[in-house]
Amino acid sequence: MAQHRDERQKSPSRAVLLEKFGGPENLTVQSVPEPHAGAGQIRIRVTAGGLNPMDWVMTSDAGTAARFGLSLPCGFGTDYAGVVDEVGPDSTGYAVGDRVFGTAVSRALADHLVIESAGNISTGVAHHTPDGVDDRTAATLSIAGSTAAAALAVLGLGPDDTVLIGGAGGGVGVFAVQLARIAGARVIGTGSASSADYLRSLGAEPVTYGDGLADRVRAMDGGPVTAALDLHGTDTVDVARELGIPDKRICTVAAAIEGVPAASGANAGPEALRRIARLVDTGDIRVPIAATFPVEEIRSAVELQAERHVRGKIVIDLSA
Structure with missing residues (x-):
């Protein structure tokens, strides 16, 4: 040719x-x-x-x-x-x-x-x-969408879940929050105090990160947290364990912690990314x-x- x-x-x-x-x-x-x-x-x-x-x-x-x-x-x-x-x-x-x-x-x-x-x-x-x-x-x-899809596949979220997402307003968080909501889960997203309205616009219930995060999450209405996703490091993993979430229902993308599953975009198949593109096309995910x-x-x-x-x-x- x-x-x-x-x-x-x-x-x-x-x-x-x-x-x-x-x-x-x-x-x-x-x-x-x-x-x-x-x-x-x-x-x-x-x-x-x-x-x-x-x-x-x-x-x-x-x-x-x-x-x-x-x-x-x-x-x-x-x-x-x-x-x-x-x-x-x-x-x-x-x-x-x-x-x-x-x-x-x-x-x-x-x-x-x-x-x-x-x-x-x-x-x-x-x-x-x-x-x-x-x-x-x-x-x-591609990278952020694939990473989010791979992480949520590890967690296997459904309508009975409440997931804590650390770093919910970042590039991967944008997709993770919205994909979790599409799966039917309730989402609590960590961020700065000034990011609260932005996190709500994505579909997350905002909570301020930092010292005392576990207590602030416990004080929120809606029942216990059943899963957690740490998009930045290990802080959210520590809080998840403090909240009693088992390691198998915690996922990291930027750190390796013994006993805690990790995910990367390379773990997501091409259909996961094509699905995200379709959801953006239909307006179900916004970027x-x-x-x-x-x-x-x-x-x-x-x-x-x-x-x-x-x-x-x-x-x-x-x-x-």
């Missing part, structure tokens, strides 16, 4: 790169050779990328980067959305002009992205974007976008995301 290109291909191709590992001050936008789709591959003209904590954690130092198989010079970003503009020979399932979203670990923030048409979450994958989901929203779904930055302002975007106080998702715009 002949390669297909759009007119934008004539412009220089940009990519966010790191020449050395470290903080956001090392991120630069550089002109790079334009890649093309080979056999079994597709090329995507990326229009938007969604930031995740894993992006800057993976590239924070050489040792961490090596554990993820990254070497210099290194790309940046994992979530993307865009349009297929080349289809290589022997590629199936995609056509030029298809809108897609997905993951490409530490290389998603680039004008052009080449992935295997039969790829996976580790090597790079593309899902078809529903018509009713815009690219900026689609770019936020608050806290801020959008042009790719030239990538350093400022990562600095804001790294503060870990953002309500919702941060999106990088590559459409210009």
Whole structure:
């Protein structure tokens, strides 16, 4: 099959790169050779990328980067959305002009992205974007949505459950709260006092994190808490145990604790993410976008995301 290109291909191709590992001050936008789709591959003209904590954690130092198989010079970003503009020979399932979203670990923030048409979450994958989901929203779904889905699969929530979600207002929390509510569970979400209205808008009953959290949860009406999800570290796990929740009904995504199940986006099958995309398309899940930055302002975007106080998702715009 002949390669297909759009007119934008004539412009220089940009990519966010790191020449050395470290903080956001090392991120630069550089002109790079334009890649093309080979056999079994597709090329995507990326229009938007969604930031995740894993992006800057993976590239924070050489040792961490090596554990993820990254070497210099290194790309940046994992979530993307865009349009297929080349289809290589022997590629199936995609056509030029298809809108897609997905993951490409530490290389998603680039004008052009080449992935295997039969790829996976580790090597790079593309899902078809529903018509009713815009690219900026689609770019936020993959990592956070998959992580939330995997965690809730561990907990197996239902209408008889009340789940305590630590870090409910963050990128993964946005999906975890709403998926738990769709499953019929009551959700108590931790956050700052100023985030209470935001958490209510997602469907959670807000409670302020920090010392005395277990007592504040006990004082809430509605019965005992039956499950817990810790999205930041171990604080919520400690409180869950204090509340008498058995370890098998506690889940972490950012820490390993003996006896407590852990989940990551790699544990979620592709159908889980396609379901989330459909729920966004129908309006049953909404994705608050806290801020959008042009790719030239990538350093400022990562600095804001790294503060870990953002309500919702941060999106990088590559459409210009």
